[in-house]
Each structure stands twice: as structure tokens, then as C-alpha cells.
Amino acid sequence: MKIYNSMNRQLEDFVPLNPEQVSIYSCGPTVYDYIHMGNARTALVTDIIRRYLVYRGYNVKLVQNLTDIDDKIIGRAAELGVSAKQLAHQNGEAFFEDSQRLGIQPADVAPKATEHIPEMISLIQTLLDKGAAYVIDGSVYYRVNQFAEYGKLSGRKPEDLLAGARVEVDERKEDPRDFDMWKAAKPGEPSWESPWGRGRPGWHIECSAMAMKHLGETIDIHAGGEDLQFPHHENEIAQSELATGCTFARYWIHVAFLKIDGRRMGKSEQNFILLRDALDNYPTEVVRHFLISAHYRHPLDYNQESLAKSEGALRRLNNCLDALKKYDGQFEANGTGGAALQDAIQTMKSQFITAMDTDFNTAQALGAIFTLVSEVNRSLSVSDEADAPALAQAYQALTESCQVLGIYGADVERSDEGDVEQRDQLVNLLLEIRQDARSRKDWDTSDKIRDRLKELNIEIQDTREGATWKIVS
RNA sequence: GGUGGCGUAGCCAAGUGGUAAGGCCAGAGUCUGCAAAACUCUUAUUCGUCGGUUCGAUUCCGACCGCCACCUCCA
Numbered sequence: 001m002k003i004y005n006s007m008n009r010q011l012e013d014f015v016p017l018n019p020e021q022v023s024i025y026s027c028g029p030t031v032y033d034y035i036h037m038g039n040a041r042t043a044l045v046t047d048i049i050r051r052y053l054v055y056r057g058y059n060v061k062l063v064q065n066l067t068d069i070d071d072k073i074i075g076r077a078a079e080l081g082v083s084a085k086q087l088a089h090q091n092g093e094a095f096f097e098d099s100q101r102l103g104i105q106p107a108d109v110a111p112k113a114t115e116h117i118p119e120m121i122s123l124i125q126t127l128l129d130k131g132a133a134y135v136i137d138g139s140v141y142y143r144v145n146q147f148a149e150y151g152k153l154s155g156r157k158p159e160d161l162l163a164g165a166r167v168e169v170d171e172r173k174e175d176p177r178d179f180d181m182w183k184a185a186k187p188g189e190p191s192w193e194s195p196w197g198r199g200r201p202g203w204h205i206e207c208s209a210m211a212m213k214h215l216g217e218t219i220d221i222h223a224g225g226e227d228l229q230f231p232h233h234e235n236e237i238a239q240s241e242l243a244t245g246c247t248f249a250r251y252w253i254h255v256a257f258l259k260i261d262g263r264r265m266g267k268s269e270q271n272f273i274l275l276r277d278a279l280d281n282y283p284t285e286v287v288r289h290f291l292i293s294a295h296y297r298h299p300l301d302y303n304q305e306s307l308a309k310s311e312g313a314l315r316r317l318n319n320c321l322d323a324l325k326k327y328d329g330q331f332e333a334n335g336t337g338g339a340a341l342q343d344a345i346q347t348m349k350s351q352f353i354t355a356m357d358t359d360f361n362t363a364q365a366l367g368a369i370f371t372l373v374s375e376v377n378r379s380l381s382v383s384d385e386a387d388a389p390a391l392a393q394a395y396q397a398l399t400e401s402c403q404v405l406g407i408y409g410a411d412v413e414r415s416d417e418g419d420v421e422q423r424d425q426l427v428n429l430l431l432e433i434r435q436d437a438r439s440r441k442d443w444d445t446s447d448k449i450r451d452r453l454k455e456l457n458i459e460i461q462d463t464r465e466g467a468t469w470k471i472v473s
Numbered sequence: 474g475g476u477g478g479c480g481u482a483g484c485c486a487a488g489u490g491g492u493a494a495g496g497c498c499a500g501a502g503u504c505u506g507c508a509a510a511a512c513u514c515u516u517a518u519u520c521g522u523c524g525g526u527u528c529g530a531u532u533c534c535g536a537c538c539g540c541c542a543c544c545u546c547c548a
Contacts, residue, residue: 002489026548027548037548043548156544203546254548259540294483298486306497308497309497310496312496323511354491367487367502459509462505463510
């Protein structure tokens, strides 16, 4: 298995530090609002990496943090007239809810910054003791020139950083590159007691402290949006590695940006798409398919057309899987046919693994899946029962792969079981009556049933084996 | 200004030093009382432009054009 490590800007063999358990830290959202599609992309990439590692036999411990105290939260809370704590709590809960709706499996640990203040203070103190930090007016700054490797993740040289005309100059800092780990409290803002007076943690120290607390001094995979590479991840490395003397993270994964209608999604552009809004308009699997239709290191554009394409692709997949379902488990059925299909199944399996093994190439993996879908449809269209064992295998191979990607079977049946059963019986009764009418060539009655059911979002399909129906939206 | 990335059919998107996955759309067909749905088939001598290396490049190198991201809070 290979992972593109942004630390070295190349594909590297993935060898976990501890073969018994792969550790992953994923930078979660700052909970000043509902999460948007960009957050969702990063969270989904992490989810799929984790699912795939599990599929490949690894145990995985995933930590995904929530930044629940920062300037934006304080500012937004003030606007809304609620406490920062309350706002962060609400949005944190909403984040879990939205993630679940996207079919993201919960992290093993979802630490919150405000619940790790002692760990952060302790880490800051360690850095102060090592001379890698200094205190000014109750704030603590990291002394970047104490860390010789600063810039190694983002590939930036000190002079490049210093030359940046856009760096905000804080005259009190020794070096423009220095960043705060502890911010002295301002009146009216939430604050915590510390050896340097009341204040709150800086953004970067949160992740260093929480990652190390829950995963140890060295973690296998650290993931986040590409915008976090600098300065956030760079600063995490500086803090953590200077404090422990160990490599902080062995593989750095950066997820490319999601764009909206060709433009960068941003507050200033007024084009934020919230995940919950997308999920109100499209099924979970469609949104997931869209998000993995391009490789995670390439930009992806969110627009109606793209989502419609994913809808079409999912329809094709689901039709195939629905048709295949009746063969589920029939491995021992009679018949030796389906040799070509057997080959196609093996090809799909190996292509799927090759694709995912190569830096989690979900787009390529989807290609393998859909190639087999065509193969299956072809086999199904000749409808040779001798193929049953091969079709059963195809069903299993397909659902297994799709479940790694989370594009099949994620939806939960929401309706009450009893009602569903009764509805099914009623619809089947109508179909029976319609069939009687059809055998009398009473097309008026037949069409009326079809049309009226259509109005109720129940679509009848006349096939060779008789009429079937399904709910459409 | 510095750093990095991208440019593949109508659209989206994989990919490889040896001759272009997959999806959507479109066209044709199968099925059907009609329809819808579904399924099948077809659709890039060509991978931004121009050079170079090579027996051979979309794939490597160089230049150019175009687009984008980061350097500031941001997934």
C-alpha cells in the first residue's frame, strides 16, 4: 500500500509503526457554524481511508478533534447573543449529526480543545522550559528559530516566510514567524487559569496536545485540508517535535479543496454549501459518490450537474445490485456457467485493491466497480440460471467493495416496519388487479393504475418477468 | 514577489514510456399494447501549444500559453 506523503512530496510505502494498530489523527472542524462540503470532503476521505485499512486487516484508532474555542466562535457567539460555549456545543452536536448522515463512522475519540486545557498548558510549559517559547503580557509565543527544521512540511525557507508582505506584524514578537500558543484573556472572553495568567489556547497547540494525548508521541497518519499544511501543520510539527524529540506524524495527507461552481468556496464569496443542505437535496450515497469521484488530491467542483451525474451513476449501480440480490448466497447452486463473469469478478477485486492501495484512488476503484457492473448486466440480460453461483459471487464482491466506499446500503429504513409491510401488500394487490386488466386488454384500467400510482411516487416497471415497482422521489 | 499544483472526448474523471478505465449526456437497438424504466451497442489515431530525449511520449525534459491553490483565519 502506498500513500502520498506531503512531507516528502512522493508516494511512499505505508508501513505502520505498530502493525497491531494504525493511528490516524484528522483535523476536524472549528465549530462556529454547521460544517460545509469542504469539511465533509476531508472527513469523508478520512472515513474511507479508515474503512479501507480495516478492510485490509488493520486495526485503526482514529482521532478527530473539534476546535471549540477560537476567535470565530467568540465572534459568532457575540453576534448571536449566546455564549461561546453554547454555540460550540450546538455546532459540535450538529457536526456529529451531519457526519452520521453522510455515513461517516464515528471517530474512536473526538476530543474537544476546551477539555484538554491542562494537557496544552503542560506542553507549553515543556516548550518554555526548553527555551523554545517566551511570554509577553500573559501570552506565550513559540520561538520558531529554535526549531531548525521549521518549514520542512510546507517546503518553505525562512527567507520566503519573512519576505511575505502579507504577514501581520506584531511588534512584540521576536520574529514575525513566531506564533502564539497561549493568548492572554481579553475582557469578556472565555478564559482559563494558567501559569501565565488567564487566557485561552492558540489553535496549533490544541492539535499537538490532543494528538499526543490520544495517540502517543508519534502517529502514523495525520490528515487535514490542504490549507492546513501551512501554517497549522507546520506549527504542530514544530511544537510536538521540539517537545518530544520524536517524529510527530509519519505520513501527512492533505485533501484538496472543494470548489463551488468553479470558484473557491469561501465566506467572502457568499457561496458556502452546508453538508446538511446537500444531504437534504441528495441521498447520502449520491453525495458520497460525488465526493469520491475525483482523487482526493485533486480539486473537485460542486455543482448541480456533477451531483446529477453521481445520481445517474448510483442509479446504474443500484439497479444492478437490486437485480443481483436474489442470487445472494447461491454459491452452491447448480451450473458451471459464468466463467467469463468469474474472471471479471477476480479482475474487479484486484483492480479495486490496486487502486485503493495506490494512495486511495477512489476514482479508479469506482471504474473497476462499474466495469463489473456492465459485465453483470450483460450476464443478467441473457438470464442463464447456470450463472447463479457466479452472480452470487458478483453480488458479494460488489457489495463488499461498495461498502468500503460507503456507497451502498448506507441508508436506513426510516419508515415503520408494519406500515411498510401493509403498503407493500396494497401495492402488490393493485399490481395484481392491473395484471388482470392487462390480460383482458383493458388498457384504460391498466394505465390508470400505473398513472395514479406514479402520482403517489410509486413507479411501475413492466419487465419480461412481470411488473415490479419501486418508490421514487 | 516566493512556493506548489493542474490543463485527457459535449461534460466529469482515471491512467500508462509501447499505443487512451469508468460515469453522465447523446445516437441506435432490445423489451413493451403504448409508455416509462431497465439493459445492450456506438462515441478521443488522441491526451493545452511548441520544441527536445527515445526505436517509440499523452506519459520524461525544456519553453510558452491558460487556470488554480498556499504564503493571512479557513477542511
